[in-house]
Amino acid sequence: MIHKTAKIHPNAVVEEGAVIGANVLVGPFSYITFNAEIGSGTEVMSHVVIKGPTVIGKNNRIFPFAVIGEVCQDKKYQGEDTLLLIGNRNIIRESVQMHRGTVQGHGVTTIGNDNLFCVNVHIAHDCIIGNNIIMGNNATLAGHVTIEDYAILSALSPVHQFCTIGAHSFIGGASVVVQDVPPYIMAQGNHCKPFGINIEGLKRRGFKKEEIYAIRKAYKEIYRSGKRIAEVKPILEEMAKEYPSIALFTQLIENSTRGIIR
Missing domain, CATH: 2.160.10.10 (Hexapeptide repeat proteins)
Incomplete structure (x- = not known):
C-alpha cells in the first residue's frame, strides 16, 4: 500500500x-x-x-x-x-x-x-x-462552521459553531464571530461587525468595476437602508439577475440559522 x-x-x-x-x-x-x-x-x-x-x-x-x-x-x-x-x-x-x-x-x-x-x-x-x-x-x-472560497480569517479569531463566513470576506485579527458573515465584506471586533466591502480583495481576484459597484450597492441595502432583511432580500434577488455575484448574498441569507452580523 x-x-x-x-x-x-x-x-x-x-x-x-x-x-x-x-x-x-x-x-x-x-x-x-x-x-x-x-x-x-x-x-x-x-x-x-x-x-x-x-x-x-x-x-x-x-x-x-x-x-x-x-x-x-x-x-x-x-x-x-x-x-x-x-x-x-x-x-x-x-x-x-x-x-x-x-x-x-x-x-x-x-x-x-x-x-x-x-x-x-x-x-x-x-x-x-x-x-x-x-x-x-x-x-x-x-x-x-462553513468557510466559503477566498475568505480570510485573521489571527486569534474564533468562530462560533454553525456559523458561515461568506466568500471573499475578510475578518480582522482577534475578532469573535458569533453570527454569519455575508460575502465580500470586511468585518472586525468582539462581537464581529461589518466595516464595508473588501474592495482590494475583489480587484485582485478580477472583479470588474460594475460588479464591485453592484456589490457595494447590495451592502448598502443590507446595512444602511434601514430595511429589514425580509425587505432587502427581493431587491437583492432582482439585482442578481444582472449581476450573478449578488446571488451569494441571497444564498447566505436564505440558509442562515444564526442570522448575519449587524
Whole structure:
C-alpha cells in the first residue's frame, strides 16, 4: 500500500494498511494509522500525527506537530467511523489540528484546495472549508462552521459553531464571530461587525468595476437602508439577475440559522 517512489524516514511509524501515494515524503517521528490515505506528492514533515479514517489529496505540505484526523472534542462522539477529507495543494503549518466529523453532523469534515492554515489553527468536527482560504495563526473554528472560497480569517479569531463566513470576506485579527458573515465584506471586533466591502480583495481576484459597484450597492441595502432583511432580500434577488455575484448574498441569507452580523 506504499508506492515504490514514496520516501518514508526509518524513524517514522506507518501502520500496515495505510495508503501512501507516489513521491510522498514522510519525515522522522511521524505516525500514520492504517486507515489513512495520502495522495501523491504530499510532504509530511517530522512529528506529524495522521489518524484515520482520513483521506489527504495531492501535493499538500504538512508541517511539524500537526494533528490530522484525530477524534473530535465532542461528548456525543462514541468512536464511530467518521471521516476527514482534505483536498490538494494545502499548506498546513505547525501544530494545526483538524478533527474528523460526527454522525450527528455531516459525518465528515471537509477541506478544499489551495488553502493556507497558519500556526495552531484549529478546525473542529463537521466543518466545511472551501478553496483558496487563509486562516491566520491561532484562528479557531468550532463544530459545523462553513468557510466559503477566498475568505480570510485573521489571527486569534474564533468562530462560533454553525456559523458561515461568506466568500471573499475578510475578518480582522482577534475578532469573535458569533453570527454569519455575508460575502465580500470586511468585518472586525468582539462581537464581529461589518466595516464595508473588501474592495482590494475583489480587484485582485478580477472583479470588474460594475460588479464591485453592484456589490457595494447590495451592502448598502443590507446595512444602511434601514430595511429589514425580509425587505432587502427581493431587491437583492432582482439585482442578481444582472449581476450573478449578488446571488451569494441571497444564498447566505436564505440558509442562515444564526442570522448575519449587524
